[in-house]
Amino acid sequence: MASTKLTGKDLRGIGFPEGRAIGAAIRILEKSYKGKSRIFKLEMLKRVVETPALFREHETLGPIAHALLTQTEYNKTIDLNKKRIEYRVYGIEGIEPGAINQMEIAMKLPITKAGALMPDAHQGYGLPIGGVLATKNAVIPYGVGVDIGCRMCMTIYDLPVSFLESNRSKFKKLLLENTRFGQASFKQPRDHEVLERKEFSEIAIIKNLKDRAYKQIGSSGGGNHFVEFGAVHILNEENELGLESGKYLGILSHSGSRGLGANIARHYTKLAMDICKLPNEAKHLAWLDLNSNEGQEYWLAMNLAGDYASACHYQIHQRLADALGEEHLAIIENHHNFAWKELGENGEELIVHRKGATPAGKGVLGIIPGSMTSPGFIVKGKGDHASINSASHGAGRVMSRTKAKQTLSKKEVSQYLKSAGVEAIGSGLDEAPMVYKDIHKVMAFQKDLIDVIGSFDPKVVRMCGDERFHEVD
Template sequence: MNTPTGKDLLEIGYKPGKAIGIAIALMESNYADLLKEEQLAILAQVLASPADYLEDAQLAALAEALLPPKQEEIIPLLDEARGYTIYGAAGIEAGALNQMNTAMRLPVSLAGALMPDAHQGYGLPIGGVLATKDAVIPYAVGVDIGCCMSMSLYAIDSAILNKQSEQLKRILLDNTRFGTATFKKPKDHAIMERPEFATIPIVKSLKDRAYSQLGSSGGGNHFVEFGVVELHDKDNEFGLPTGQYLAALSHSGSRGLGASIAGHYTKLAMESCRLPQEARHLAWLDLNTAEGQEYWLAMNLAGDYASACHHQIHGRLATALGEQPLAVVENHHNFAWKEKDAAGNEVIVHRKGATPAGQGVLGIIPGSMATPGFIVRGKGEANSLNSASHGAGRVMSRTKAKQTLTLPQVQLYLQEAGVEVIGSGLDEAPMVYKDIRQVMQSQQDLVEVVGTFTPKIVRMCGDEKYMEKD
């Protein structure tokens, strides 16, 4: 037999490992007509100088196996964080500040801001706003891509909330689904015909699941609720008189579609963009690459899918109420946008748990299930990157809430607030959130209040008997 053995290779200096197997296979396939001594001479030459054979058509694989593994190149952070504006600094935990400081040391970061509801998350803190150049950071968008607020106002006397509360609770139970629950027969929507479902492999694999979850809401802090809107601004964009209106408010995102897209492209970003340990979740995709463009398309699809789910939620509610809404307000708060900076240059603005608040832009900032939310109009404040908070912000982790609070304590709080809750758990109790009034006080320069929303009947994910009155 002409082919060298593993013992032969060990004798000429090869180390145990995969290189020996590659060497023997190459000799069998490409050099079988040579004597064993000639084959060993070639293998000895490659061993002596593998770098010289990296371009060799026959021996490149062996050369690569013999070379030491390439050292991963770590992209250094800036020595100092770029400056950014903090709103409501007194109420922001150190963890969120540390995360924002790290984000402002990325070489692709241009500007940033921290909203008054900010708290620690993964990568960019929740409530963080970050502008970059030609780069998109999946974890600065968030896992729940396109998480969205949507509100419908109705020409229905708000007294219905007291007079027909049982009927309204039944409407919520019949027309909303949360968490793993979905509608047996989802309604069709044009979003499912988008070309991205055919052209992007990861998105294509998620199409059936996305269809099954159409019109449903996620778990956690997602909700659908009825309440009272008090319009304060007589010059409101809806052309409606000031006063009270029945309103439906929903909070949800892109379900499994968005979560899977976020996970897939975060992994790609972390493989191609190696950062120091403290910044690893801020890995970015270059928008000038195929992967960056693909994520951008997938992200926008997920955002539009989230919006489609809200439209179906509100469509079902409108049908059940027998009324079409007078007005609708909607906004994303986990997304990235292409916008212009003060000099007119295009930048990528990530808002992870932050509401767009450009000049004249309407949005919704909810409180908790027992505190007011607000319809707001953006003031276009440059220091905030045209952003505002996306809610009240947590002051208590989910674990701590479950360890600290009791069901009777929460039930009494809700009863005193005049709120009925279907579902939910201790981790979403009103006491786990910051005071929304203080949050709003901290961002008076960012938004003006158009109307106030007071929740009355709230449905969230969880045991439907939880917190219901006997």
């Protein structure tokens, strides 16, 4: 029996222009007119493409007509504003020119309302890492980033730091047995309610990602993602955590939404670039209008990825808590690589993109890590408007991954870690402590944005690179 499914070639043959209207037509016809003959479908679409205005209000064919009517507009290149909006840069002397240039371009987008550049900033794709951008009713997939909802999570335990120092081999074993990185996964993943979300059945791109999401849940990515044991130092009695000042054993993790988030990011970035044509230097800043079906769909997918990333951290910490046999005293979590709906100074709703930036609204708690051999900090936001209620998400790179691999040696890095009293499992030369900026200088640049209420000193660190436990429990 001949197939009744339509192809792009079929639609171009009856006059459909190249672009999004073809995809919309095929999706709608195959869903709403499944089983109908190709001749029936093509005759119907031919009427729509010849007089799309007559079908604008049609219950089923309306979206196709809308896509056809706006096709010409979508194919036009959108001009950047000639003059950029003013924005604040924190610690400009430590930020590479490439990141500044990317921010300059972002501030010329016609949808941009405000922006800021954090002191850990460095060049990325589209919006720089450390870039904060507020837009009006539009979301930029590459302004969110590829690792959607990447986050920090810390649990604090009523255990003395001396216990960690005298039992390092035990804590190393705990990390090896209860964490997975990169391509490694647990043979028996734990279930989580996030996997039952309706988006997995309602959004086409996500339907095919559920099995992968289940397989990877509770694991960490590669690159700069980590899980580590260390010493938490609470500075004073007056703190939002309800803890006495002093030192505690803590676990800190950094990871994101794994393959789920990466595939969502790639899909909607391509879609945005197809719909929103920008000059070449700004093409990765293509946006989706939140009044459009595509924008609403991405918003749902982005939030799902963020919740999935949180679920991964919850399971990482729960597995380690079970192995320790301890209940935590406090838990802190914050994320970056995300977009939030927030109110600007004049009460206008804005879409705030924080690509590698920590939310720092008034009283909001967060964690800003350093490197394997430098402290991270527990912080409380001051709600600074110039920074769009944001702070850095770490120390920031001072050396590219390529340069690190070309200039550093394993022996050199090993000696550096040993002298700092840190034991690392996995990790590559591109994540050596020397590739990062001085966290103390970064923190000094943002003293008006956050208050420090505690610190974290890494002691036993695991990162991607040790794959001996691939798919085993």
